[in-house]
Every structure is written in C-alpha cells, then in structure tokens.
Amino acid sequence: MAPKPTPFTLSIPEQAITDLRSRLALTRFPDQAPDAPWAYGTDLDYMKTLVPYWKDQFDWRAQEAALNAYPQFKVQLPDVDLHYLQIPGQGPSPTPLLLMHGWPGSVFEFLDIIPRLTDPARFGADPADAFTVIAPSLPGYGLSFAPGQKRFNIEAIADTFAHLMTDVLGYDRYAAQGGDYGAFTASRLGHAHPDNLIGIHINLLTIQRDRPPPANPTDAERQYFRDLAHWLKEETGYSTIQGTKPQTLAYALTDSPAGLAAWIAEKFRTWTDCAGDLESAISRDHLLANISLYWFTAAIGSSFWPYYARMHGQWPIPTGGTVNVPTGYAAFPKEIVRPPRSVAEHMYTNIQRWTEMPRGGHFAAMEQPDALAGDIRAFFRQLEHDRAGRNVQGA
Numbered sequence: 001m002a003p004k005p006t007p008f009t010l011s012i013p014e015q016a017i018t019d020l021r022s023r024l025a026l027t028r029f030p031d032q033a034p035d036a037p038w039a040y041g042t043d044l045d046y047m048k049t050l051v052p053y054w055k056d057q058f059d060w061r062a063q064e065a066a067l068n069a070y071p072q073f074k075v076q077l078p079d080v081d082l083h084y085l086q087i088p089g090q091g092p093s094p095t096p097l098l099l100m101h102g103w104p105g106s107v108f109e110f111l112d113i114i115p116r117l118t119d120p121a122r123f124g125a126d127p128a129d130a131f132t133v134i135a136p137s138l139p140g141y142g143l144s145f146a147p148g149q150k151r152f153n154i155e156a157i158a159d160t161f162a163h164l165m166t167d168v169l170g171y172d173r174y175a176a177q178g179g180d181y182g183a184f185t186a187s188r189l190g191h192a193h194p195d196n197l198i199g200i201h202i203n204l205l206t207i208q209r210d211r212p213p214p215a216n217p218t219d220a221e222r223q224y225f226r227d228l229a230h231w232l233k234e235e236t237g238y239s240t241i242q243g244t245k246p247q248t249l250a251y252a253l254t255d256s257p258a259g260l261a262a263w264i265a266e267k268f269r270t271w272t273d274c275a276g277d278l279e280s281a282i283s284r285d286h287l288l289a290n291i292s293l294y295w296f297t298a299a300i301g302s303s304f305w306p307y308y309a310r311m312h313g314q315w316p317i318p319t320g321g322t323v324n325v326p327t328g329y330a331a332f333p334k335e336i337v338r339p340p341r342s343v344a345e346h347m348y349t350n351i352q353r354w355t356e357m358p359r360g361g362h363f364a365a366m367e368q369p370d371a372l373a374g375d376i377r378a379f380f381r382q383l384e385h386d387r388a389g390r391n392v393q394g395a
Helices: 012-027 042-054 060-068 113-118 155-170 180-192 219-234 235-242 246-255 258-269 285-298 305-311 367-393
Strands: 073-075 082-087 094-099 131-136 174-178 197-202 325-333 351-356
Touching: 012 042, 012 258, 012 285, 042 258, 042 285, 060 285, 073 155, 082 113, 082 155, 094 113, 094 155, 094 180, 094 197, 094 367, 113 131, 113 367, 131 155, 155 180, 155 197, 155 305, 174 367, 180 197, 197 367, 235 246, 235 305, 246 258, 246 305, 325 367
Parallel strands: 094 131, 094 174, 174 197, 197 325, 325 351
Antiparallel strands: 073 082, 082 131
16 A cells, blocks of 8 residues: 655744854854955855845745645655655646756745646646646655665665655656756656656756767867866866765754855856856845755755765666657756757657757756746647647557
C-alpha cells in the first residue's frame, strides 16, 4: 500500500526568528579586499546593507504566508519525509507537472510561476494548457531534511520523485521541468524512468563537462568550450569545496547567518541576468526568503551532497547514456553554461523545442516567470498535439 500524504503548513517558531536576529546583530564583518567590489566574492558594502535589512525589516511571516497559500503535504518515503506542494490546475484536463528546483534554490523559487502554470487563463493564456503542479523540496533540502537522514545523490532523488508521482500520487504519465539540480533530476528521470514521462523541459543542459571538443568545431562549439574553460577555472570553487569537504563548510554556514547569506547571495548575483545589480533581477525579500529557509531548516550541509556524490561517482547520465524522451530546452542568455545544440544532441537525442530567450539567467522561474511558463506551456501543448495526431492516424 502506498504511503498516505498528510497536509503540511510551515510555521517557524518565534524563538528561531528571535535567535536569527540575535545572531545577525552580532555579525563580525571581514575587511574588503582591494580592487573592484565583488571581484573576489561577495561585496562588503552589499552585506552591510543586507544583514541589517534581514535583521530589522525582512518579514519572514509574510514569506511564510505566501508559501502557505499553496497546498502543501508531507509523505514518508524510504529515507525521507518528503515535502511537496500540489496545486490543482484550472483547466479542462490539467497535465501533471513535476517542477523541481536546484541549489541554492528552494520551492520559494516557484511562487510566481506556479499560478502561470496552474491557471493560465488568469494570465491571458489558454486554460487548455493548465498543469497540476507538484513541486517537491529536494530530499536533503529545506523541508525535506531532518538531521541525520540519509544523503541523496541525483539518482536517488530521481527514484524518490518517480515513486512520489506514480506510486503515491497515481500519475501513470507526467511532465517534468527543472533548472540546476532540477534539470539534472529531470534528465535522470528521462534516462531511468522514460515510460512514465510525457517529456522533460529544462533550462540547464546537464552535459558532462570533461567532454573533449570535436575535431573540427563550429564557431558555436568553439565559443562554448572557451566559455566552459573559463567557468571551470574561475567559477567552480564553491562546487569543489561542497564536493570534497561538505561537512567542514557546513559548520560555518549553519552557525553564521551572515556567512550563509554571503555564500548564497554571491551565486544569485553571478548567475542571474542582473548586469551586476542583483536586486534588479530578484527582489531582496525573495532572496532572503530562500536564504531564510536554508537557515531555519539547517539544511545547507545536506544540500551539498549531490556535489559530493557527483565528484565521487558517475555522472547522473552515465558515459554513453542518453535521454531519449521528448525534450524542450529554454536557453536563457546568462545561464552558467550554454552548450550549443550540436553538443547537447549527443546526450539529448529527442530535442523537440529549443528556445533562445531574450533575457534571464540561472534562476529563470524567479527572474522570468512569464517567459519560462510560456515556453513550458508551448512545449507540452505541441507534444499533446503531436500525440493526438498520431492517435487519429492510428485509428
């Protein structure tokens, strides 16, 4: 018998909020390294505005209420008490959509995009494109974390979500979408559980980064491998420490809210389409809601585990493996790595939609919810149209 979900409401104890403010009041700042702000990491002047705002002006209860406006559940699955949102679609036949975040994100990424997917008519789109959205907290992240629980790699996360969708919620077939580790998980589902998937839509291509350039690269391929080399040299320090000594880093970031904020805020600034002004892409309150969830759940150390597993095991799509389910890709211009289609097709063998987006970066659901929702709707609408056409021909 499948486990039965129970309704869940987020309510952080007032004592925990008071403790956070007390710790923020005692923040000891480093000095600022020379040269330009942000040149060596999170800027001191920025942190000296963010920390007091978090302490004195940020309204956690308002963010908590925004999350609680959506139906939430927990279900006891093997090795994890899994948290997820489940929002019914408002349309004639909503498609079940597994919507997945990554690191250093959370379900707070999806507050703006959810209604655009579940109730498209409200935003001037076709109600026939509605989805019923199931948005879990990844095992080991946020509200799917408990101290001492098993650590999950991407393969285990994908298996857990497949169990949730088919055995617990009863969906024989469903759509999947994700960015960051959500894209890794969607891709792994497409590789390991293809029979249950209508298709996957991703905004990060999870190509192995040690893949050698082709013998005669195109201009696009040559540029990608140049960009990738720069990324690996200058922007992967965080993943190296998270993938080799996650426990050591967890002490600092579990004990210091300012340290946690600096660690996460720098990634949001680097990975968003913000021209150096983070809060032009994502509001301060949205940023702090996400950081606060990591703080209150003390899940930052566990959230590192997919990095460790990836560095000490195989890539989630094994060498030579492919993703053969219908795939849609939204290419946002400030995504961290952007392989050209010719490279992507070595692993994703059934790309049916490839959209070059005009604006946006890594946190697309927060940065460009209208554009991302529109592309998700268009991709799965086309799959449904094609399937209906095949059924008519077969009849």
